[in-house]
Amino acid sequence: xxxxxxxxxxxxxxxxxxxxxxxxxxxxxxxxxxxxxxxxxxxxxxxxxxxxxxxxxxxxxxxxxxxxxxxxxxxxxxxxxxxxxxxxxxxxxxxxxxxxxxxxxxxxxxxxxxxxxxxxxxxxxxxxxxxxxxxxxxxxxxxxxxxxxxxxxxxxxxxxxxxxxxxxxxxxxxxxxxxxxxxxxxxxxxxxxxxxxxxxxxxxxxxxxxxxxxxxxxxxxxxxxxxxx
Numbered sequence: 001x002x003x004x005x006x007x008x009x010x011x012x013x014x015x016x017x018x019x020x021x022x023x024x025x026x027x028x029x030x031x032x033x034x035x036x037x038x039x040x041x042x043x044x045x046x047x048x049x050x051x052x053x054x055x056x057x058x059x060x061x062x063x064x065x066x067x068x069x070x071x072x073x074x075x076x077x078x079x080x081x082x083x084x085x086x087x088x089x090x091x092x093x094x095x096x097x098x099x100x101x102x103x104x105x106x107x108x109x110x111x112x113x114x115x116x117x118x119x120x121x122x123x124x125x126x127x128x129x130x131x132x133x134x135x136x137x138x139x140x141x142x143x144x145x146x147x148x149x150x151x152x153x154x155x156x157x158x159x160x161x162x163x164x165x166x167x168x169x170x171x172x173x174x175x176x177x178x179x180x181x182x183x184x185x186x187x188x189x190x191x192x193x194x195x196x197x198x199x200x201x202x203x204x205x206x207x208x209x210x211x212x213x214x215x216x217x218x219x220x221x222x223x224x225x226x227x228x229x
Contacts, residue, residue: 002026005046005054007033008210010109010168011072015053016205017164018076020198022083026055030209034221046070057082073105076161086160097155100147100162108144108169111136115176121226134177141170145183153189167193 004019004026006012019026031037031052038050047054047070055075060067061082069075077098080087088094115133118126144166147154154162170190173180180187193199206213 001058003029003056003058005029005031005043005052005056006205006209007031007052008206008213009033009052010112010171011051012053013168013171013202014072014165015055015075015079016202017167017199018079018086018161020201021164021196022079022085024079024083028205028209032210034218034224036220036224039224055079073101073165076101076165080161086158086164093156097160097162100154101165103143104162104165104169108137108140108166111140112169112172112176116172117226119177120175137176138178141173141178141183141186144170145186148185148189163189163193167199 002019002024004015006016006028007030016028018024031043033052037043038047038052043054044050046056046068049070051070053072053075054068054070055078056066056068057078058066069078077087081089087097111133114129115137118129118133122129144154151157153159154166167190170186180190
């Protein structure tokens with residue numbers, strides 16, 4: 001059994017998708033980041049960077065004590081190795097998948113995250129910042145579209161953890177001030193991933209865990225998300 005410390009964010013969705021796709025037994029441990037639960041001492045022993053997602057695997061591969069992990073990219077790689085699914089075990093194919101996983105972790109996620117912040121959450125509208133991150137998000141969409149013009153999935157011919165990492169960051173494309181019609185191969189891939197049963201099951205968690213997702217955040221949430229040192 002795997003405990004998934006989760007909230008309904010793109011990074012949270014990555015791990016619920018993988019757990020559903022790999023048919024791994026898990027239970028959800030909601031961490032309401034708008035109410036500051038990511039700063040609870042118990043959670044910090046699992047995720048010292050006070051961010052979701054995190055997991056505790058009570059049946060790790062080495063047969064030892066429960067293993068806790070934080071950082072969504074590392075968790076995806078761990079679960080892929082544990083299940084033997086969605087990541088080649090060796091060779092160049094493995095590194096192709098991993099480089100696109102790291103592309104999401106180091107590029108698309110941070111840039112789209114700043115896009116969300118300055119377009120929707122910053123107390124002052126800073127035109128330079130909005131333009132900077134909307135344009136950079138557009139550039140990254142273009143990189144992805146060019147990759148998918150020649151490959152069925154991001155990592156190549158096979159569905160992988162790279163697709164699982166990237167897809168949740170494309171879901172809020174309208175919020176990022178993008179249009180999928182501009183990127184036909186990205187749109188083709190997006191519709192294909194969206195239709196997967198495991199992806200649908202993963203996103204169905206939103207109704208159970210955070211039915212208020214999408215509601216404008218209050219001042220308490222802003223303090224916990226943007227003001228806590």
